[in-house]
Amino acid sequence: MIALLPLAVILPMIGAGVTMVASRRPRVQRALSVTALAAQLAVALIMLVVVDDRGPMVMHIGGWSAPFGITLVADRLAAFMLVVSTIVTLAVLIYSISQGRDDEEEDGTNSETPTSIFHPTFLILATGVSNAFLAGDLFNLFVSFEILLTASYVLLTLGGTTERLRAGAPYIVVSLLSSLIFLSGVAMVYAATGTVNLADLATKIDSVPPGIKATIAAILLTAFGVKAAVFPMSAWLPDSYPTAPAPVTAVFAGLLTKVGVYAIIRVQTLLFPGMFTTVLMVAAGATMLVGILGAIVQPGIKRMLSFTLVSHIGYMLFGVAIGSEAGVAAAIYYVAHHILVQTALFLGAGLIERVAGSTVLARLGGLAAAAPVLAVLFFIPAMNLAGVPPFSGFLGKVGLFEAALEGSTGAAQVLPLVIxxxxxxxxxxxLYAIVRVWGRAFWRPVPQAGEEHPPTGPLDPRGDHPMTTQYTESRRRAREAARRRMAAAEAARLPLGMVGATTAVVTVGLVLTVGAGPIYGLAERAAGNLMDQQTYVRAVMDTPADGAADLLIDPPGLSPAEPTAQDPGGTG
Incomplete structure (x- = not known):
């Protein structure tokens, strides 16, 4: 079973290399990419079942035992995040393949997502995400961030248009700055403790002088906060994501910020429990409010969704700030919910753009009648994002709010109550932002002539626009454009792969609602492991270099003195 750990990282990496070699054979590239991610998903599912049943899985790369070598660790949190992220990457890949095929059928080219570049880069991104979840030391986590960020630079500027290059520049600068901060934190950690292994750090960090410990915690949380788009370090995101191709935007929105949230959860529970809780709580509230205030005034769907992405990061940070097992469990559940829902919404936005030619609300209308399947695929995750009962968004928020209000009284309850x-x-x-989009894009009729860009400037005594001839021509062109859009919408046949991939993500999001009991129970068990740091420490430090004892923690419900499959004598 220990072989599952490196496979989860190696499979997409090998896939990237092979697809690069097969760059002149698009069909082979597509088949190899899907096969690599499908195999990774199978590995992740098996790993989750095994880890949930038998405890953390640990592998020391190269035979160097902790804390000297590179360690891969899969506990319940890592395995759960790996499953959800792989589902998303596989669905987005299928969506992009279908989109690319349809583009090629229309004009013989595919300028949006060049196959020879897209597939290997996308698989490298999946490699970085997987390695980040399984990294057992800070430096390997840093390398994981650099892998996925390097791939994201290419994907974000795919096509080389001026708009994408301009939008990608701030993203690259901010990412490099956050990486520099992170690397400085890793250097400070090593200087203070002599190790970067997370399990070893958990045993040594308390011996560090309080001032240095607080500085290290602040540096790491700042670096992860930039990557997670926590306010006030979130201004880069809404300007960067909307310009990328739909599949790229979807996977970015679903995964990249969540890797930053995962890192915050990991270091805050393992290394710095109870530190900066007030700061985290205030940042969570500010992230919620500022993000959603930006969302409600946006003229386009993609920018609106980008701001809601920022806003709902606040809920996850709030669960970490609560600091209790219930709060962390709710945060884990909400992370999984948000990965799926946000990905589904951006995939839906890509379908809207394909049908109507735009995601600007002023240019949209009549989509409910023109594309009813698309209307359903957008409506379900939209209501889920808004937290409408009984969807998983509602369940996650209720879990967070209950965790915040229980166990604190008097003055200690004021700040959680405010958040x-x-x-x-x-x-x-x-909900208001979503209803606004729904009403304009799906329910109202197609905009009539002149509604998109109403006339401005003084009128002459007859009430005519001063530029009569030009304005009449503008109205005629606008009318004709509206007719063409409506005709295209009515006749649109969305590619089956794009619709199928979006449907799959929406369905898995619904599984979080239908199967909320067992899935939330998994999140609670993961949170229990996180709050008991010794579970993680023993799993890593007690595993020999050869990995023979890869499963160390007793199965749930058994005491150490009871016999197990691994310990027939019951010695523990």
Missing amino acids: VCLGTLTSLLT
């Missing part, structure tokens, strides 16, 4: 109120307001404003 709960902000979270409730954010949920209502999210």
